[in-house]
Amino acid sequence: MSPYARSPPSVISTSTTTSAVSDGASRRQVASSETSQTKGKNMLTQLKADFNKWLGELNGNSLDQRCQLAALKTKRKVVKTQAYMRDKEIAHLEAEGEKERREAQKIHERFMERKKLDIQYLKEEGENLRLRVQLAMLQAQPTSSSDPKSQVFNGASSSTTTAPSLYPTSPSTAFDDLVADA
Secondary structure (H helix, E strand, O other), X not given: OOOOOOOOXXXXXXHHHHHOOOHHHHHHHHHHHHHXXXXXXXXXXXXXXXXXHHHHHHHHHHHHHHHHHHHHHHHHHHHHHHHHHHHHHHHHHHHHHHHHHHHHHHHXXXXXXXXXXHHHHHHHHHHHHXXXXXXXXXXXXXXXXXXHHHHHHOOOOOOOOOOOOOOOOOOOHHHHHHHHHO
């Protein structure tokens, strides 16, 4: 096979037929070669037109493909940006949730400390009231002994004047409230 393109079949057959004609018919041969040249030009024009049409289609297809490629690249960038923003939002929400959790933990710890202090205060207040009641009961008992220690302990002195008591003689209303709640 030769590296050159073959001429169309119509040109080959025409030239073969014309070469087979005798020398006397040279006029016919000239007319026939003009016809084959015209046919060859027409064929060449047709081939060029087909080739240009085919190249135009390829160019159109490649342009479409380039447009699709550009659209896909843009879409990829948009998706990557959205994923990045979504990750950032998730990280922000997690950090915000952690911050709120720590604040809630601090509030809860303060609340529990306050409750412990309230309970401790109420226990001490209850003990204080119990001691006041016990003191009041001891002061209300008649003292039959003439022992000066017992008289001082009961709030009475050896003289006729009595020292003021540090504690009220009657139980406080807070104790009554505490007993009523129980």
